Amino acid sequence: MITLQCLLEFQSEGDRRKVLDLMCKFSSAERYGYRRLLEGWTREELKKHLAQVFQVNTRYADDAILKASAVLSSCRERGQNPTKVVFGGRGLFEKLKKKHLNGPRHEELEREWKEKRQGNLYSRGDKKKKGNLNLRFVWIKGELFLRICVGKRRWVYAKVVRPVKREGDKWIGFIWSLHQAEKTGKWFPYDVELKLKNGEVYAHVSVDEEFPPAVITLENGVIGIDVNAYPFHLALAEVSPDGNLEGHERISLHEFLSADRDKREYLAWQVAYQVVRLALEKGKAIAMEDLEKLPKGRRGDGFLKLRKTLQRWAYKSVLEKIEVLARRHGVEVIKVNPAYTSVIGKLKYAPQYLVDKDVAGALVIGRRALGFEEELPEAYRLLLRDEEFLLYSVAQLEEKVKELKQELKGEENEWRKKAIKARLKTTRGELKTLRAHLRALQSGEGEPASRQPADRWKEPVRGHLPGWRIKTWRVLSAALTVPVLEKFSHVKGTVRDFSPLRPILVLGDWERAVRRPVPVPGAGAAVQVV
Template sequence: MITLQCLLEFQSEEDRQKVLDLMCKFSSAERYGYQRLLEGWPREELKKHLAQVFQINTRYADDAILKAQSILRSCQERGQSPSRVVFGGRSLFEKLKKKHLNGEKREELEKEWKEKRQGNLYSRGDRSKQGNPNLRFVWVRGELYLQINVGYRKWVYAKVVRPVKREGDKWIGFIWSLHQAEKTGKWFPYDVELKLKNGKVYAHVSIGEKFPPTIITLENGVIGIDVNAYPFHLALVEVSPDGNLVGYERISLHELLSADRDKREYLAWQVAYQVVSLAQEKGKAIAMEDLEKLPRGRRGDGFPKLRKTLQRWAYKSVLEKIEVLARRHGVAVEKRDPAFTSVIGKFKYAPQYLIDKDVAGALVIGRRALGFEEKLPEAYRCLLKDEEFLLYALAELEEKVKKLKRELKGEENEWRKKAIKAKLKATRGELKTLRAHLRALQSGEGEPASRQPADRWKEPVRGRFLGWRIKAWRVLSAALTVPVLEKFSHVKGTVRDFSPLRPILVLGDWERAVRRPVPVPGAGAAVQVV
């Protein structure tokens, strides 16, 4: 979607006041509708109720519900409590609540708060209603006006003021499309949202963007993208058409976290240009995560702090900008379910290529976009049938649970207690997974190991992941993380060195991996950086 802004000039103060009153009603309906959604009201019933209570037409009432639903959905995706949403902005609310300002500064804050809270009006587009039923652009004596529905058969006309800023200004294309629609009768939908700022009413117009034909496809491979929090960066991996790693690089995103809103937008677009330029240079499509396919809490490594960082606006904003910019330049964008990409990457490809888990996760995303399905290597299959090793791993997990309990009992700091509780919960989950696998193995219900040898050159297969394969990766993570990776980890915190898994993956020797006191000599990047 492309969003354009223009200023509205009213023919009289009376017309302006009518629109302001309507904006106040709509804003109140949005807030009221949000609370009713939390109570579980159905949409159709709520729409009629809002129209009756606030004396607005049912279209406005339905649009108020849509705005409220988008806020609720956004809040749920970020993991925030929906009941704590503050209409008008929490930062302004907190400043006013402190009451540390007086005079003109406080009046300015109160005015800004009131405008953000009460100065909104939205109408979604409709092709069958000449583009928009309630907020419609019309031509009057050769000049562009916005026709605003303020009541039954009552309209207010506001003149549109929007100078063309540059030669490539998208406003030119929008005006041309309006002219063509009026001549041909072939209308296109456009959403319009009115906002009050510094006493002036602005219209924000959102229209669908027309992209050129796709030139760069999956034929030459992909650039896999994975966003990571430790450190906060993009991992980019060049993947060949046969699914192998060609090269990789990283782009830091730390500046986005400390910059103000305008600078964040600028930096995010700069990152998008870097990624798309690389895709054009290599002649490869772009593969990224489809966040809508993954339930909240199953991203990255599963750590709360990691999820919290990744749920910031920067995470989704950067990926959206990469997608839009890529489509503008004819680069294909493939979005795939990111479930278990991190787990598969760090256990299968990190030790194989001697790369870190972030690059390995991006590689899995790229391979998934190319149609490859990740099978469990033969060595790992054999490990998951070794009852003696699994009992050893079970004992290590039980010992870790006891250790965490002792730490929790002796810790007085509440924040550290929360971190220990989170680790304890995760370890108990791994313990439960491993016990269930052992019971199935002892009863003869385990998945038989494949006799096909593991091969670096994987053959593409069709179809989706089967439940037992996903379960196998979970069991593998529970069996190897504590007894192998954490036991000999020389890095405090998140394990980032997966070279101790190489003897298992390559030689099938997990006893050697357990005994190894240090990482594999020479562990590092075995692939040239692109």
């Protein structure tokens, strides 16, 4: 989807006033519709209600609901309270609340606030309606006009002013497409949104972008991409056609945290160019997670730093730009189911390749794009049938629960308490999962994974991950994370050292893993923990 902007010139002040009144009605309908959506109104009943209350056609009413729904979805994805949304911008709203502002500065802010709050009109594209029903581009005596529906069979025609800015300006392609549609009758849909700015009305046109056929495909492998919040970076894994790791690198995103909105947009494109350039050099396709919901920190969870990082940066933005830029350059982009990519990566590939969990997660994403499934290695499968190890893991988790309870009892800071409570809840969940698995094993029921043949590293995936396989990885994570990886005092916070799992993965020796040498500050060498 590409968006182009043009200025509108009205033939008379009366025409301009009609459009401004319609924009005010539409903006009010959007805000009113947003509140009704929060109350649980359905789209159909709300569409008729808005058309009657604001005296607009049902198409405009439906488009107002569409815009309100987008705001609501975006708000929920960011983990924000939907009831606290301020149409027109919270920044301007907070500035206007300041009593010391007056005179020209206050008048300027008030004008800008009203334009953003009341100066909007949107109409979605429709191929069957010659591109757009309510806001349609038409040719009159060789000049381009926007026909704006202001009532039942009543229109205002505004002249389109848009000089070509450069040789590769996409406006040229849009105009050519309009000419072709006019000649052949084969119309294409385009969305149009009118916005009021500095007293002028601008039209923003959005059309689907046509991409060239992909010339770089999965044939030579893929570059898997994993986006991580802490440390804030992209992890890239070069994956060969047979599913092995050929190389990896990181792209830091910390500069995003101190940048304003425009600079973040610029930086996101720079990152996208860097990734696509690598794909072109290596001749590999790009694999990324297909995310419908983003991992935004929830309010009150105690993890203020992580939540602040995730909320300051639009997670989808970079991935969307990478996808668009890759398709423009003929690089195939594959989106995969993100379920358990991080868990599988850290438990299976981080100790195998001695890489961090982020690169390992990117490797799993790349392998999944190539069609490989991820069975448990034989050593892990046997481990989940080892009753002695499972009893040991249960005891370690029980001890961890006691430690967290004691820590919670002695903590006075409310935010730290919430963080401890979240960790306690997670640990209790892992303990519950492991106990259930142990009971099933002792009763002779076993786990589906324990009855599977040895690891088939390169068998293609068919559909989504089966439920039993997800459950098995969940049990394995519960059995290894706290009992093995978090056993020693030098491990704090997020676990990033997965080397203790190598003796288990290679030799199946879990006792050696829990007695591994641990570096002691100042000792100059590793000391055996017994």
